[in-house]
Amino acid sequence: MAGTIAALTGFLFVSLAFSGQFNFVHGGVFLVFFVVVMVFFANVINWAESLESR
Numbered sequence: 423m424a425g426t427i428a429a430l431t432g433f434l435f436v437s438l439a440f441s442g443q444f445n446f447v448h449g450g451v452f453l454v455f456f457v458v459v460m461v462f463f464a465n466v467i468n469w470a471e472s473l474e475s476r
Contacts, residue, residue: 426457430452
């Protein structure tokens with residue numbers, strides 16, 4: 423959860439710094455993409471750890 427908040431905050435600041443405006447559609451797409459990637463990597467880590475315990 424903290425990573426998601428930090429990533430969204432970073433996206434907000436970068437978006438405002440370069441364009442001067444924040445588009446909620448772009449922010450929502452970024453948030454969904456970030457969560458999907460984060461869940462994917464968590465699953466990869468769990469899979470790799472399961473291989474080590476064999």
